[in-house]
Amino acid sequence: MNRLFIHQALFRILSAPVLGVMVYLLILLINNNFSELENLFSSSEVYVCIALAYISLETMRFTLSVSEKWLSKQSIRRRILVQLLATLTISLLLITLAIWAYYNWIIGFQISMGELHVFLAIYGVIGLLYNVLFFSNFYLNRENTLLIQQEKKLREKLESDFISFKNDINPDLLYESLENLILTLQHNVDKAEEQIDYLAGIYRYGLINRHKELISLEEELQTAEHLIKLLNYKHRQLNLLNAVRDTRNIQLIPGSLLVTIDSIVRNTLISKESPLVIRLYLEEGDEYLVLQHTLNDRLLLHRDSLLAYDRLKRSYSFFSENPFVQVKAGKENYIKFPLVQIIDEVDK
Secondary structure, three states, rough: OOOHHHHHHHHHHHHHHHHHHHHHHHHHHOOOOOHHHHHHHOHHHHHHHHHHHHHHHHHHHHHHHHHHHHHOOOOOHHHHHHHHHHHHHHHHHHHHHHHHHHHHHHHHHOOOOOHHHHHHHHHHHHHHHHHHHHHHHHHHHHHHHHHHHHHHHHHHHHHHHHHHHHHHHHHHHHHHHHHHHHHHHHOOHHHHHHHHHHHHHHHHHHHHOOOOOEEEEHHHHHHHHHHHHHHHHHOEEEEEOOOOOOOEEEEEOOOOHHHHHHHHHEEEEEOOOEEEEEEEEEEEOOEEEEEEEEEOOOOOOOHHHHHHHHHHHHHOOOOOOOOOOOEEEHHHEEEEEEEEEEEOOOOO
């Protein structure tokens, strides 16, 4: 509201003198009395017209500011009608009182109805033009605001798509796998081919399903097993235990398990004495799919993998009223995916 032209100091200072002089010239034109032009800047009537213009403009500005707070939730037609009537009524009433006071207290006689009607007609037209400029500027600002919001949403979507693409590629996993592959090639070609197959399967899965909103837990688990086998070429102490029986009708956002498992591995100390066992099961009440493992955090956590939890939280909020949560209780870490189940009509 404060960005509208009627609230700008320069407009408020300059508009009234310009309008006042124009009103005075218009009155001279109506009365056919151009001889007064020689005394334009010494005539008191000019300054009276300027003062009336200040009264009119400031009254309408104040009325629009107040009515804006009360009518912001009203329909456009009702809002325009109420604001137009309010500004014209209040401003013309004050103009009438000001003219009456000037003629009675300064000049010493009452103004004729004809002269009063001329003043009211001129300032009424000014009020109409003022309202037209106000609503034009108001809706132009609103349109620009909507365009800016659309641009912001488009930018956020592009950033989200870029983050998702980076997440699909997962450069850290790629580079580490290639490094392990180089070492494996020197000793065992068959195992190197297995690594290539697992790595290709993971990235093929991401690229094929990156435009899907949901995918079955069964498909996600198959690729998660590939990820565990690939990571075991480096850590050798990873294991995923699945206690979920029916995985066909449980839906996940593609890459949910992959991102979560990769984050768990990157932020957990793993050794022969402290293997990492990740358990997958359904919570009682069948509201969450849970990944659970024993906490053994690294001293320096992997920042990008932690940000993945925030992205999953935002993503799952579109599909479920239950939030995506991570709970650390004692020595255990629980990562809970809200269930999104699709029931086939055939199974009913």
